[in-house]
Each structure stands twice: as C-alpha cells, then as structure tokens.
Amino acid sequence: MSCAANRVYDAIIVGAGHNGLAAACYLARAGLSTLVLERRDIVGGCCVTEEIAPGCRASTTSYIASMLRPEVIRDLKLGEHGLRMVPCDPALQVPFPDGQLVSWWADRERVVAELRKISSKDAETFVRVDDQLKKLARYLQPFFLEPPPDIDTKSLSGWSYLLRVGKRFRGISSAELSQLVSFLTGSLGDFLDRNYESEKVKTLFLANNIYGKHGGPYQPGTALGLLFHLLSGGADELQGFYGHVMGGMGAITEAMASAARGFGVEIRTSAPVAQIDSRHGRARGVVLEDGTEIRTRLVLSNADPKRTFLKLVSESELPADFVHAIRGIKMDGPCAKVNMVLSEEPRFTGTPANYDPQQRSLFTLVPSLEFAERCYDIAKFGEIPEQLWVDCVIGSNADPSLVPPGRHVMTCFVQYVPYKLRHGTWDENRELLGDRVVKKIAEYAPNVAQAIVARQVLTPLDLERTYGLTEGNIFHGELNLEQLFFNRPVAGWSQYRTPIAGLYLCGAGAHPGGGVTGAPGHNAAHQALRDWKRGKFKEAMA
Ligand SMILES: Cc1cc2nc3c(=O)[nH]c(=O)nc-3n(C[C@H](O)[C@H](O)[C@H](O)COP(=O)(O)OP(=O)(O)OC[C@H]3O[C@@H](n4cnc5c(N)ncnc54)[C@H](O)[C@@H]3O)c2cc1C
Numbered sequence: 001m002s003c004a005a006n007r008v009y010d011a012i013i014v015g016a017g018h019n020g021l022a023a024a025c026y027l028a029r030a031g032l033s034t035l036v037l038e039r040r041d042i043v044g045g046c047c048v049t050e051e052i053a054p055g056c057r058a059s060t061t062s063y064i065a066s067m068l069r070p071e072v073i074r075d076l077k078l079g080e081h082g083l084r085m086v087p088c089d090p091a092l093q094v095p096f097p098d099g100q101l102v103s104w105w106a107d108r109e110r111v112v113a114e115l116r117k118i119s120s121k122d123a124e125t126f127v128r129v130d131d132q133l134k135k136l137a138r139y140l141q142p143f144f145l146e147p148p149p150d151i152d153t154k155s156l157s158g159w160s161y162l163l164r165v166g167k168r169f170r171g172i173s174s175a176e177l178s179q180l181v182s183f184l185t186g187s188l189g190d191f192l193d194r195n196y197e198s199e200k201v202k203t204l205f206l207a208n209n210i211y212g213k214h215g216g217p218y219q220p221g222t223a224l225g226l227l228f229h230l231l232s233g234g235a236d237e238l239q240g241f242y243g244h245v246m247g248g249m250g251a252i253t254e255a256m257a258s259a260a261r262g263f264g265v266e267i268r269t270s271a272p273v274a275q276i277d278s279r280h281g282r283a284r285g286v287v288l289e290d291g292t293e294i295r296t297r298l299v300l301s302n303a304d305p306k307r308t309f310l311k312l313v314s315e316s317e318l319p320a321d322f323v324h325a326i327r328g329i330k331m332d333g334p335c336a337k338v339n340m341v342l343s344e345e346p347r348f349t350g351t352p353a354n355y356d357p358q359q360r361s362l363f364t365l366v367p368s369l370e371f372a373e374r375c376y377d378i379a380k381f382g383e384i385p386e387q388l389w390v391d392c393v394i395g396s397n398a399d400p401s402l403v404p405p406g407r408h409v410m411t412c413f414v415q416y417v418p419y420k421l422r423h424g425t426w427d428e429n430r431e432l433l434g435d436r437v438v439k440k441i442a443e444y445a446p447n448v449a450q451a452i453v454a455r456q457v458l459t460p461l462d463l464e465r466t467y468g469l470t471e472g473n474i475f476h477g478e479l480n481l482e483q484l485f486f487n488r489p490v491a492g493w494s495q496y497r498t499p500i501a502g503l504y505l506c507g508a509g510a511h512p513g514g515g516v517t518g519a520p521g522h523n524a525a526h527q528a529l530r531d532w533k534r535g536k537f538k539e540a541m542a
Pocket residue numbers: 014015016017018019020037038039040043044045046047060061062063064065066067271272273274302303304307312335336337413463467468469473474475476506507508509513514515516517520
C-alpha cells in the first residue's frame with residue numbers, strides 16, 4: 001500500500017454524484033478541507049451528459065430536472081456556474097393508440113381545457129384534486145431539507161425539533177390528515193378509479209407517476225408519487241416544476257463541480273475507493289483500488305447503502321443487525337434506458353403541425369392502469385415484458401447544441417424490467433430489450449426505426465456496472481413507505497450518521513431519497529457540520 005503524502009483531509013466524499021458534490025460544497029464552504037473521489041472518469045454519477053456517437057451528447061441516465069432543490073441552486077449559485085433550466089411545457093405528453101395526443105401544460109387552465117376534450121366531469125375533478133394535492137404537498141415540503149425527526153431523542157434540542165415539526169401540522173384538519181395518510185399508504189390505481197371516469201385521464205396520471213417504482217399502480221404506497229411530484233423545484237420554486245437542462249443533465253453536476261472547486265474542493269476522477277478504513281468504530285481514511293491510502297477526519301459516502309456497507313466497510317466493524325437490515329433493502333431494478341441518435345426527428349402521431357420543437361420534445365408511451373399492473377407482474381418473475389412503458393425525450397429539440405446539424409438524440413426511460421432474468425443473462429438479452437423499445441416507439445412514431453444511427457441500451461446490469469448502482473436501482477433503494485423517512489436507509493439510522501463515528505451517508509439511499517434533488521447531500525453535510533462544530537472530530541489523527 002502506498003500512502004498519499006502525510007496530508008489529513010477534514011472530509012473525503014466517496015463518489016461525485018450530484019449529492020456527493022453538493023455535500024462537498026457545503027463542507028468546503030464551512031472551511032473544511034475536502035476531497036472528492038470518483039470511480040468513473042467523469043463527475044456526475046447518474047446526472048451526466050455523455051457522448052453516445054461522434055458529436056452527439058445525451059443525458060444517458062436521468063433526463064428531466066424536476067426536483068432539484070431551489071435552496072441548493074441558490075446556495076451554490078449554480079446559475080453563475082452555467083446551469084440553465086427551461087421549464088418543460090408541456091410537462092407531459094401522451095399519444096394514445098386512437099391518434100389523440102394529450103398535453104399536460106404548465107398552465108392549469110390549459111390542462112383543464114385538454115381534459116375537457118376527454119371528459120368535462122374529470123376536468124372539474126382535476127381542479128378540486130389538484131388544489132388538494134398541492135396543499136398536502138406543502139406539508140411534506142419542509143421535511144425534504146432536514147433529517148427526519150429522531151423519535152428516540154433524549155436531548156433538549158431533539159425535543160424542541162420534534163415540537164417544531166408538530167407545529168407544522170397545527171393548521172391541518174382531520175380530513176386533510178386522513179387524506180395525507182391515504183396518499184402515503186394507498187394505491188395510485190384505487191385513487192384514480194375513485195376520482196376519474198375516463199381511462200385516458202387515468203392513463204395521463206399514470207404517465208406522470210410511479211417512475212422507478214417496484215409495483216404496479218394498484219400496489220399500496222404508489223399514490224405517494226402524486227405528492228412527490230408537486231414539491232416545488234427549479235430556480236423559481238414552482239410546484240410541479242419539470243425542466244429541460246441546457247447541455248443535458250450533466251450541466252447540473254458540471255455546475256456543482258465548478259462551484260465545489262470555487263470553494264476549494266479537490267476532485268479526483270478515475271479514483272475508485274476500495275475500502276473505507278475504520279478501526280474501533282471510527283472512520284480514519286480510505287484506501288483506493290490502486291492501494292493509495294488517504295487519511296481524513298470525516299468520510300461521506302455517496303455510494304448506495306449496500307455498496308457502502310457491504311463492500312467498502314469491513315463487516316466486523318458493523319453491528320450484525322445493521323448489516324442484516326442493509327442486506328434487506330429492496331433494490332433490484334426495475335428500469336432501463338435506451339438512448340438513440342437519429343438521422344431525422346421522430347414524428348409522433350397526433351402532434352399538431354404548429355407545435356414548436358420544445359413542444360415536440362417529450363412523449364410518454366404508457367399502458368393502461370390494468371396493463372401496467374400486468375407488466376410489473378411479468379417483470380417481477382424475471383421476464384422482459386413484450387409491451388414496455390417508454391418515456392421518450394427528444395433532448396435535441398429542447399437543446400439543439402447537443403447534436404450536429406442533421407442529427408437528433410432521443411433518450412428513452414423504460415419500465416418495468418427485472419434485474420435478475422429468469423432465462424439467460426442481460427448480456428445476451430440487451431439488444432432484445434432495445435428491439436422491443438424500438439417496436440413500441442414504432443407504434444406511435446413509425447419513422448424512428450429506420451432513422452437510428454446509434455443505439456445505447458443500458459440494462460439494469462449496465463446501470464450497476466457503469467454507474468455503480470447496486471442491482472441497477474435508480475434511487476439507491478426503492479422509494480416505498482417502508483424505506484422512507486425514519487426507515488431510510490434502515491430504521492434507526494435516518495440521520496445520515498452510521499454505526500461508524502465519522503462516516504455519513506450522503507447519497508440517494510439516505511432521506512429523502514432518489515431523484516436529482518441535492519437534498520441528501522445538503523442534509524448529510526449539515527449533519528456532519530453540526531457534529532464537527534461540537535468538536536467531535538477535531539483531534540489529531542493517531
Ligand atoms: C436511468 C435513470 C433515469 C433517471 N431519471 C431521472 C430523472 O429524469 N429525474 C430525476 O430527478 N432523477 C432521475 N433518476 C434518479 C437520479 O438520477 C438519482 O436518484 C440521483 O442522480 C442519485 O444521485 P446521487 O448523487 O445520490 O448518486 P449517484 O448519482 O449514483 O452517484 C454516486 C456516485 O458514487 C460513485 N461511486 C460509487 N462507488 C464508488 C467508489 N467505491 N469509489 C468512488 N466512487 C464511487 C459512482 O460512480 C457515482 O458517481 C434517474 C436515474 C437513472 C439511473
């Protein structure tokens with residue numbers, strides 16, 4: 001083993017995903033000497049823009065910025081570091097097999113007008129339900145940028161925090177409380193069946209929800225997505241914001257890396273961490289795969305909980321029940337991504353001739369509620385469904401700088417596919433998945449198949465191998481109630497601290513979970529800073 005100089009950093013971040021970079025910014029801004037180590041040769045984790053064919057760049061993994069916390073954008077001055085987001089308008093667009101295209105506009109009156117074309121009763125219900133959902137989402141919003149309350153607290157500050165949290169619900173009526181409980185625990189399918197009459201309207205809501213989730217729309221807990229999507233986002237803090245990022249999603253993490261360097265953070269890429277060195281219950285440093293040892297007072301891991309605690313930390317340093325709980329985190333799949341370069345723009349049926357390129361930049365091909373439920377069941381038993389749920393974004397229509405003239409990029413998020421196949425391997429079935437996605441798209445945009453110049457298929461296994469996502473899970477652990485709030489990453493450890501003093505979890509596996517939010521990174525850094533200020537880690541390293 002070689003030892004990197006005698007330098008002892010105040011903090012090392014394992015991983016340069018957007019949460020790791022956000023955490024690094026906050027720590028360095030507070031004066032801590034901070035080093036970020038990333039295994040890939042680029043920063044960004046699954047918030048990146050990559051070249052998929054000569055001169056053609058795409059958001060290879062995440063593709064829409066809907067939940068990036070406005071506070072993080074402001075604190076890190078990401079605008080000054082080049083971040084520019086343009087609201088998606090429409091935020092959602094669903095072509096139906098009968099040729100109708102329904103657009104979900106940013107302006108509510110326009111959505112109501114679209115829905116009225118399908119069912120006037122549903123259009124009226126939409127207004128009532130939308131008001132209700134927005135109000136309920138506001139109760140949840142403040143929980144995003146702080147650790148979940150510590151129910152076991154014995155300290156005065158812990159009790160006063162619990163009191164503050166309680167006060168947030170002071171104005172809530174009993175009717176709202178029961179609505180909140182049913183959104184947290186109920187199913188999207190049941191909610192839609194109860195409130196809407198038209199299958200098309202229900203499909204529209206389905207298209208806007210349960211991304212990345214295990215479970216069909218009738219599974220308990222799936223209604224929660226309705227609230228999650230109404231948390232505010234974007235620089236202007238708009239409820240239900242959906243944004244195209246100019247330069248692709250990588251522009252977010254490029255801006256964060258630039259902000260981090262500005263605060264004095266050192267970022268090293270192609271530097272995979274093999275081990276988090278902890279002894280006698282205390283983190284002391286990291287060891288890189290090439291054997292280099294680097295010493296530090298704090299370690300924040302941006303890797304997911306399974307990777308962090310089952311691969312990077314020695315099991316003997318952790319309590320057995322903690323390891324058992326980490327092993328039990330539900331991950332396995334269920335998503336994939338297919339990115340394409342095209343020689344002509346996809347022409348989706350039903351698109352009005354007067355739509356501008358931005359309005360022609362997203363199309364969701366979604367099955368009915370009933371069919372989505374079946375697709376999940378097929379995937380659950382290890383098969384690749386014949387009919388897939390495909391969310392297409394034509395990035396080059398939102399930002400032509402992504403491609404040279406005459407080329408277009410389309411990224412396609414695919415749900416549901418298994419991590420573990422029942423027959424064969426993903427290496428054998430990768431192109432089969434790509435073919436099924438193209439077949440699905442051809443039903444709505446027949447010109448696509450013959451326009452493909454390059455195709456990149458990222459199966460759940462590729463998401464694991466390339467992006468470091470255990471079992472390909474896009475959120476570092478399923479977002480179900482059992483794995484949220486007090487239970488994220490596992491019960492008893494939702495405050496970013498871990499059983500090893502000085503080691504924190506700062507990625508999507510921690511509260512409030514996945515998505516490009518910056519929230520876990522922000523919260524973990526603040527927790528570590530609170531401990532730092534109490535003088536916990538200032539002693540010289542032995
Ligand atoms: C296909 C796909 C589509 C998605 N679509 C969207 C979307 O449209 N909108 C949205 O908001 N969210 C989306 N998401 C989810 C979102 O991208 C993630 O939840 C979020 O980016 C996670 O960020 P993170 O910083 O916590 O972790 P990550 O982005 O996973 O970053 C972790 C980093 O740690 C590095 N790392 C791991 N182990 C080590 C090690 N041993 N040494 C050094 N480095 C290490 C990894 O290489 C990686 O760079 C999508 C995700 C995927 C995969």
